[in-house]
Amino acid sequence: MANLNLGRTSFGDPAHTNQVLSEAEALALLNDWVPNERLRLHMLQVGAVMKAWALEKEGMPASEAHKWWLAGVLHDADWEKYPDQHCKRIIEELENRQVDPTIIRTIACHGPRHFGVEPETTMEKMIYVFDELSGFIHAAALIRPTQYEGMDVKSVLKKLKTPSFAAQVNREEIQDALSRIDFTLEEIIGFILKFQTGVRTPV
Numbered sequence: 455m456a457n458l459n460l461g462r463t464s465f466g467d468p469a470h471t472n473q474v475l476s477e478a479e480a481l482a483l484l485n486d487w488v489p490n491e492r493l494r495l496h497m498l499q500v501g502a503v504m505k506a507w508a509l510e511k512e513g514m515p516a517s518e519a520h521k522w523w524l525a526g527v528l529h530d531a532d533w534e535k536y537p538d539q540h541c542k543r544i545i546e547e548l549e550n551r552q553v554d555p556t557i558i559r560t561i562a563c564h565g566p567r568h569f570g571v572e573p574e575t576t577m578e579k580m581i582y583v584f585d586e587l588s589g590f591i592h593a594a595a596l597i598r599p600t601q602y603e604g605m606d607v608k609s610v611l612k613k614l615k616t617p618s619f620a621a622q623v624n625r626e627e628i629q630d631a632l633s634r635i636d637f638t639l640e641e642i643i644g645f646i647l648k649f650q651t652g653v654r655t656p657v
């Protein structure tokens with residue numbers, strides 16, 4: 455696997471604070487850069503969960519929650535077309551577009567072991583927590599006849615303890631992410647289940 459270490463820990467320009475992409479601009483970027491619908495859905499799911507966390511748990515205003523949504527929705531934007539430059543490409547794109555530095559740094563924090571950037575803020579810690587778990591929960595939902603309907607925390611925990619299920623999902627990384635926040639695995643799974651259930655890719 456390519457070395458994805460970004461070699462820096464500072465991103466964007468503080469002078470661009472509060473400059474964001476609109477929802478339509480973010481979705482257009484997603485459609486341009488990510489032909490794979492399943493990957494687009496993953497990013498929209500992480501975006502929905504990030505936004506819900508900002509609103510429900512952090513009590514943030516809609517303008518701040520939008521930044522959380524953008525970080526989630528764009529975090530893997532370059533993964534399909536530029537796997538060897540994952541994270542680097544989308545970071546540079548957002549820097550060129552003069553996007554708020556907190557959004558860019560949050561994207562850079564979604565995999566500290568790969569990108570070499572340690573999450574510091576709550577927003578940065580939460581994208582790391584949600585990324586793998588959200589994908590894992592979606593994989594678990596897809597194999598159920600009723601998908602998300604009736605799916606509970608217990609069934610996700612059971613799947614996590616089954617190493618052969620979604621083996622590519624790194625359980626150690628999930629534990630590492632959780633060790634940085636004051637919420638339990640059960641609470642996070644419950645939150646993700648609640649807020650990513652209804653997410654669909656726009657047609």
Ligand SMILES: [Fe+2]
Pocket residue numbers: 529530533540564565
């Ligand atoms: Fe990623």
Ligand SMILES: [Fe+2]
Pocket residue numbers: 496500529530585586
């Ligand atoms: Fe991801």
